[in-house]
Structures are given as structure tokens and as C-alpha cells.
Amino acid sequence: MQLAVNIAVLAAIYALIACGYVLIYRVSRVLNLAHGELMMLAAYLLLSTASMFSGHPVAALAASLVLAIAVGVMVYVFLMRKMTGEQVLAAVLATVALGILLRGVMVLVWSAQQQYPAQALGWVNASLPVPGGARISVAAAALVACTTLVYGSLFAFLRFSRWGIRMRAAGQNPLLAAQRGIGLHGIYALAWALATFTGGIAGMLIALDSGLDQTMVVIGLKAFPAALVGGLDSLLGALLGALVIAAAEVLLIHYVDPLLSDVVPFLVLIAMLVVRPWGLLGTREELDRV
Amino acid sequence: MKLLQRGRRFALAAALAAGAATGAPAMAQDAYVVGISAALTGPAAATYAPVIDAMRAYADHVNGKGGVNGKPIRLVILDNQGEPSKAAADAKKLLSQDNVILLVNSSLSSTYAPMIAESRRAKVPLLYAGAVCPKETYPPADPLQFCTTSFGAQYDSQLAMGFVKDNAKEPPRIGFSAMAIPISRGEIEFAEELARKMGMGTTSKEIIPPPTPDYTPFATKLKDGGSNWVYSWAPWVTQVRTFEALRRLGWNGRYIAYAHIQAEDELARIKDPELHVFGANAFVRDDLPVHAEIRAATVRANLPYPVTQLTEGFIAGLALEAALKATPWPATPAKVLAAMNNLKVDMKGLRGGPLEWTKDNHFRTRQYYRVYRWDPARNAVVQVKDWTALDVR
Secondary structure: HHHHHHHHHHHHHHHHHHHHHHHHHHHHHOOOHHHHHHHHHHHHHHHHHHOOOOHHHHHHHHHHHHHHHHHHHHHHHOOOHOOOOOOOHHHHHHHHHHHHHHHHHHHHHHHOEEEHHHHHHHOOOEEEEEEEEEEEEHHHHHHHHHHHHHHHHHHHHHHHOHHHHHHHHHOOOOHHHHOOOOOOOHHHHHHHEEEEEHHHHHHHHHHHHEEEEEOOHHHHHOOOOHHHOOOOOOHHHHHHHHHHHHHHHHHHHHOOOHHHHHHHHHHHHHHHHOOOOOOOOOHHHHHHHO | HHHHHHHHHHHHHHHOOOOOOOOOOOOOOEEEEEEEEEEOOOOOOHHHHHHHHHHHHHHHHHHHOEOOOEEOOOEEEOOOOHHHHHHHHHHHHHHOOOOOOEEEEEEHHHHHHHHHHHHHHOOOEEEEEOOOOOHHHOOOOOOOOOEEEOOOHHHHHHHHHHHHHHHHOOOOOEEEEOOHHHHHHHHHHHHHHHHHOOOOOEEEEEEEOOOOOHHHHHHHHHHHOOOOEEEEEEOHHHHHHHHHHHHOOOOOOOEEEEOOOHHHHHHHOOOOOOEEEEEOOOOOOOOOOOOOHHHHHHHHHOOOOOHHHOOHHHHHHHHHHHHHHOOOOOOOHHHHHHHHHOOEEEOOOOOOOOEEEEEOOOOOEEEEEEEEEOOOOOEEEEEEEEEEEEEEO
């Protein structure tokens, strides 16, 4: 049972991070290689709001989530919007540069030392029993719950809401969408805001579970294969990809060799690229376009 | 005020990014110029940046008292982000442009090779400060490599395994945890072998890749293996996150790990009486007179790190000062090397004895350890075992 819980938690981490990659790619065809940094920035923002709203953890969490959304919008308005009309590669390189800048700024503002937002919030990450003799930490349980909630909300938003439908339209054919009166800049800004919001939730919950330091950037990158395996333009695919990679990782750690956990996401990715390059649920047309 | 502090840090970082130094550029040498390449940013920065900040604060402290032999110490600090290619570029710049008389590395072991190559080419000694001591500093030592860092492969595990054997309430079944980097893996394999030789049972050995989003799968295996002790020798992040994951799984065994610079604060944060840390540096709770000096230097330099994390850098500063004091002016790399080959540094209680280098031993002649843990009754970090010495041969 503990193995199943471990798979669920790891899959939730990867899925929550991967949906940020998918949201931006699906709408604007840009691979956001600063996603790990934006996720880490949200976690550091939580650290700051925790000290600002001392004794009010809910207010601190809410404030940091609002700030994460604001960061996403600002990244689009002040950086990615300028990339409109440029080659996709230029936009991707802009995200790389943004990542480097953010890493430097975060060290300067919050220093390189290990931080514990949970401690700053005065919150104890207790361990909960799970039926079957397994255990899960409160933060890890929150990760699973948030991932479920985020994906459920995103599916409903994209399928039923006016802005969600506009977002899908802009992703499918931006020119046609613009001609139909859809404001592309608003849609793209929304995609960046949502991606930073979901990545931010992941960053905050990981930091609440096990602390926060500069290595979180790499965790952001580790979720990238999940998005690719699932299909870069499919949210359901990201969920499935995260589950496949998390299961492979946890089972190999337990039954074969823990060292394989580092390479298995990429082994699965290579296998997928050979067999089905557009991913489990990705659109074949996307590959042709690339 | 905070904004002002951040502004100052930003200015310093901008200067570092531009490859400048803490001080005027080195042209005609009017100071002891020491070149540092360190992981000041990047994933490993939490371990190394406080060491360099403390060294800088110590150098300022020495310069404030008139310097060494009437000359100031000038540290040229460059950020290698833990990347070998950047370390190579740093070493080249420090040797060819800044004409440093000593190189210092405080970074991941993957950055050693390019710096060693440059150090050999220029015949400039290389000091490891806060970075793991390579075996080339052990007897018989490489002529150019020296180390002040507290932890030392093989000696650390001898102390840890001995402690487990002496303090086990029931026959020990030890699980092992390492980070997937050669130095950590090698040490854990050595410890596993040593435990068996000492007649103790071993269970599983988890080699954990850095970084890992969730340590629970590794902890699950350690718990399921039936370990009643777990020994970890790895960067702090791996040691502590494995321990916390074990506790969240309901494991109630005992844990021993190396006391890296974060350990003292972390014991107080975790408050678990069965988490033992052993290390070669005295904790600030020991409240030695030298700790007041470190505190004062920290305040003067306005460092962003807690004083508990600065001992390692302060010790490197003590060794640097002693080496330069024994280097007659005008200083050259050869003179520094001669001084370092015959050096005995008073550690002022920060270690169990003096740091002594000889021509054949650039690590230390004796390695001393203390063991600490959290005591719930006293609500404080306490000493479990006082200085224990191991001869370095």
C-alpha cells in the first residue's frame, strides 16, 4: 500500500508541474524552460508572505498564490509579449534567459540557504495513517488533493467556460481566433498566469513538505518528461505521463536499484519518442508542424 | 534597512558577476591576493556560499587589524555555480589576470579536476575550504593540494560506525543512505564494509539522486529493510530529508549523519532526540570565546547567513591567515606553498586540536569529532560525545 501512496504522491508532483508546461505550449507553442524557476519563485514568495502575515497561514498562502498569478501575467506582459511575431526558438531562449535571471535574483533576495516555509507559517507537517498500513504527510496529501482539484477545474474551465473555449481556439488556430475577435494577448497572459499558478502550488507544497532550496529548479525540469510522454498539448496526457513515470520510478527504486530513478523518466521518454513521438495523447499534427 | 542590505548584496553580486574582486583590481601586487572559485549560486550554493561569506568576513576582520605582515589580504571571489567549465575559466582568470598566490575551491567535487590542472600548470597551491577533502590531501599528499574542510572520507565513517556499536541498545541493523555522487557513494560503501567487519548487521543501501522531489520511496525501502539505525554521509539535504521521510513513515529507529554547516539549526528545528550528528567543528552552542569573534565579524560584514553556518569558513580564514603570516613578503606561490607545508594552526577550540599540515599530510595529522543531538528534557542541542581523536596516517 505504501508503494501505491508513494506513486500517487510522485505522480501528483509531476502532474502539477507538467500542466504548466502543457498550458503554455498548448496555447502559444512556447516551451517554458523557466517553469522550474517560476515554481521556485512562488515558494520563496510564500516564505515572504509567511513572515508578513505571521500567524495567518491561510492569508499567507492566498497572498502568495495571488503574487504567483501576478508574476505569470508580468512575465507575459514584460517579456513574452515582445516575442510576438518572433520565431518560437527566440521565445524559448527568452525563457532560458528569464530562468537564469530569476535564479540569480532569488539567491540575492532570499540567500542560498535551506528555508522552511512550514516553520515560518508555524505549521507542522504531520504524518497521517492511510488504510492498508501506509502513511502520508499532510503536505503530500494536499499535493494529491490539489492536483486532482487543479486538473478537474482546468478540464471544466477549458470545456465549459467562455475564456477556456477561447483559449482552446487560440491554441488551435491563433490567426482564425484573432479574426473572430479573440484578444490573443489576453489569452496568452491568462495561460502564463495559470501555468505560474499551478507550478506555484506545486512549488509551495513541495517546500512545505520538505523545505526549499535552489535544487527546486531541477525538480521542475524532472517533470518535463512527464509532459512530453503524455503529449505536450494534452492535459490528460500530462496526467497520464506523470503517472507512468512516477510508477516506473517508484517501482524501480523499490525492486531494482534506486539509482535508476534518475534515468527512468528519460528512458521512458526515449521509448515514447521512438514508438509514438507525439506522446500518449498528444496531437500528431503538432509533431508535423515542429 | 532590509532593502538597503539587499541593495548592498545586489551590488556585491553584480561586482562578482562582472568578475571583479572584493577590493581594487590586482595590478602591482600590494596585497596577498587569493583567488576563490566557489558555488555561490546554483543548486549546491546552500553548502558553499556561507563558507565563502565567512572567509570574506574573516579577511575583512584581519585587514581591519592591519592585515598580515603589514599587507592586506585581497580575496578575488568568482562564482562557478558548481560547474566544471566555469571553475576552469575561473582558475585561468585568477592565475593569468589576477596573479593569485593561492587558489581556493569551495564547490562540488566535479569542479576539482579543472582547477587541479590549472594549479599544476601554474604551480600555485590549491586549498579546499568547505568542499570535501580529496584523498590527494591525505598522506602521501599531492604537493599542491591542501584542505581545511571538517569532514573527511573514511575517518568519518570510522567514528560513525564506532558510535553506533557503542550506543546500540540492541544488535544494530544499519541501513545506509548516500547521494548519487562518487564521494558520497564511496564513503557509504566503505561504511557498509566497515560495519560488517565490526560484526554489525546491515540492511539496505539507498543511493539517492540529487535532487529528488520526494524522498519517501527511498525511505520506504530503508524502513522495509528492518533498519534500527540509519547512517547517512551525504550533503545535508539528502541526510535530513531522508530522515524526515523515515519519521513520516512511522520509523522509530536511530539516525546518525555528518554535521554539515546547517546541522546545529536543523537539530533545533527537528527536535528529534534520536537524530545524532557528528562533526569536526564545535557548535556555536558551546559558546567559546572565538564564537563571540565570529558573531562580531558576521554583524560587521552584514552576512545573510546565521552564525551557526559560518564556522567552516572562519576556520578556512584562520588557516589562510596563518599560512600568509608564514609567507615572507614579497609573496609568491612557492613561498606560500613552503609555508603551508609546515603549518600548525591554533583552532581556538573550534576543533578538538590544532590543524597541522606537513609535507606529506595536507589534511591534518589528527581528526577530532564530537557528537550532538537534541535533548527534549533540556529543550536544547546537547553534546553526546566529546572530542574523539583519530590519527590520520
